[in-house]
Amino acid sequence: VNRKTVEAARTGDEEAFASIARGIIDQLYAVAHRILRDVGQAEDATQQTLVTAWRELPGLRDADRFEAWIHRILVRTCYAEARSARRWSANIRVLPVEGPTVPDTSLGVIVNDSIDRGFRRLPMEQRSILVLHHYLGWPLGEIAETLGIPLGTVKSRLHYGLQGLRAALEADERASMPTRSEHPA
Amino acid sequence: MNESEFWRIYRQWMADGPVEISDRVLSAALGEVQATRQRRTGLIDRLTSMKLSTQLAGTAVAGVVLAVLGAAWLGQPSNYVGVESSPSPSTSVRPPEHSTVIPNAIGLAFSPDGGQVYARGPELAGTVYDARTGEVIRRINPASGSGENLSAPTAWGVEAFSPDGQLIAIGMTEGGSRLYDTATGTLVRQFLPCCMATFSPDGRYLASMSDVIDVETGEVVNTLPLGGDITFSPDGTRLLLSGRGSDTLNGDFPAGSVGAIVDALEPGGETILLRGEGNATLWNILGSGAAWSGDGAMVAQPTSLGNALVWDAETGEVLYQVQRVPNTGIVMSVAFSPDSTQLATGMSDGSVILWDSATHDHIAVLRAAPRLDNDEFAVLNVAFSPDGQRLMGSTGSAMGSKVWDLTP
DSSP states (O other): OOHHHHHHHHTTOHHHHHHHHHHHHHHHHHHHHHHHOOHHHHHHHHHHHHHHHHHHGGGOSOGGGHHHHHHHHHHHHHHHHHHHHHHHHTTOOOOOOOSOOOOOOOHHHHHHHHHHHHHHHSOHHHHHHHHHHHTSOOOHHHHHHHHTOOHHHHHHHHHHHHHHHHHHHHHHHHHHSOOGGGSOO | OOHHHHHHHHHHHHHOSOOOOOHHHHHHHHHHHHHHHHHHHHHHHHHHHHHHHTTSOTTHHHHHHHHHHHHHHHOSSEEEOOOOSOOOTTEEEOOOSSOEEETTOOEEEEOTTSSEEEEEOSSSOEEEEETTTOOEEEEEOTTSSOOTTSOOOEEEEEEEEOTTSSEEEEEEEESOEEEEETTTOOEEEEESOOSOOEEOTTSSEEEOSSEEEETTTOOEEEEOSSOSEEEEOTTSSEEEEEOSSTTTSOOOSOTTEEEEEEESSSTTOOEEEEEOSTTOOBOOSSSOOOEEOTTSSEEEEEBTTSSEEEEETTTOOEEEEEOOOTTSOOEEEEEEOTTSSEEEEEETTSEEEEEETTTOOEEEEEESSOOOTTOTTOOOEEEEOTTSSEEEEEOSSTTOEEEEEOOO
16 A cells, blocks of 8 residues: 555545555455455445544554554454344344255365354454464564554464364364264174 | 365465455445545544633633534534623524634634634645634645655644644644744744644643654653543643544554553653453544543543543542433543533433532433434533533534533
8 A cells, every 4th residue: 555645545535545445445355254254244344444444544653554554443343243243143043954965075165164164163363363364474473563462362362263273174074974873884 | 184284275265265345335435434524524623622622711612612613513614603702501502694704624723812713724724813803814834834854744633722822733644743823823843743733731842642842942851652632631740642442543552441641741651541341442433532620630531332431540440430321322522520520421312411520420411402313413522611610512513502501
């Protein structure tokens, strides 16, 4: 993001801000979607992030830090979005599955589903670290600085996040292994 | 599954997924940005007006603050009115039909005696007007006379008169803060720190977003450990730094804190963090953010939970929490009475609640504007007159403001 454009937006230049928004919105959305795993929530979080950024832009001290700054807003907005979604999801009733289902035999799909389920079980704080580090490729120190949390916290969240994913995969693997009753001697 | 297989699958899974968003979302976001532009302009001016209100004398405070609020809300062209007469009890005060018009005003600052107003338009240059006649007194153009070491100025605009009215401070995003002689319009001094222009009560110091500067010498006497909005304590020795959304804005405030109190003039002094309650962050959207009690013993701020917290300014402990009163919305603004015995909160539903600082009970619920579902008439600013006998709640909307007589 161009420093001069950020400076212009900071002084209230809507066109400059629109230019920044056009350039960064896809990346914001991609990150939001990977954290939230939901199209609607990710869209809402992205939109809210841009509005918040516009509102708070005069307080940004260093225009060169814009990208980190707006990702910080995005992550916090994702947290809020997830909290809001939890309130609604409390009213969702899980319906029983009718009849036998045919499993998708594609190994890739099964494994992806396992990772996806495991990821959704992780706390939002761990999800965001995984996405910033493994999707955006940010160094851990930069993540710590951006989110305003200690480096040790970033490391532990990364560790436990990955551990949670592995555990989910292993659990699914165990569940999919044939039992003795299915293979009588 | 071995380690390398896990990483291969995991990285692929992470890379997969949508990378483009619907244009609809961008359009919606930019539409909202456009809609909030005027609200943000209004916020900046309201902050200026609240600082001024404590400097103004007598009954002029209500009218002058109202004038700023009205101008900020009405946008372009802005209306300005100087109210000279004392408002009658429980009077609704609205911008009158016949008023002096200052075109295209974005930033406004009144001189302490209410006689002059500095107005800045979309351009960088500003104008000093006679507040009562609207006559142009002089123009001030920060674009001219830049120092060698300063980049070209860019207006963001927090303007303030010094307490004695002799100087006008203008804070800019680039080019530092600048002090102009009110009488001549000449540049007196410029400072590198940007964005804020808050005078100490005695006018000796100017606080920027990051530094406190000696007005006379131009020396930086203290560098602030945290960013945020700045409010001097009544005695000028301490600063209340408001995070304005510690989650999203400055990033300086430790998690769970919504502000801090620091020594204004002692570098490296103790930082007293103001903790929120639960998940509270400072309410960072609208409203007059923070207030010192008249004796400097307490500070109050609205929080994101919709209430307001009052802290001991010495220890940083929460003294009490202003609870929400049923059917009165959330807290948007706060102000202490000059004797610190009462606290007023402006609410999102158009009401103003008066609290007893000692018992923490609410004394009265006053209505400044009709209650609307969309909080259109939220009370964005509350202010006591310097003698504590009048209370004003301003909606910053077409509903104007209301002034209550508090004398027994």
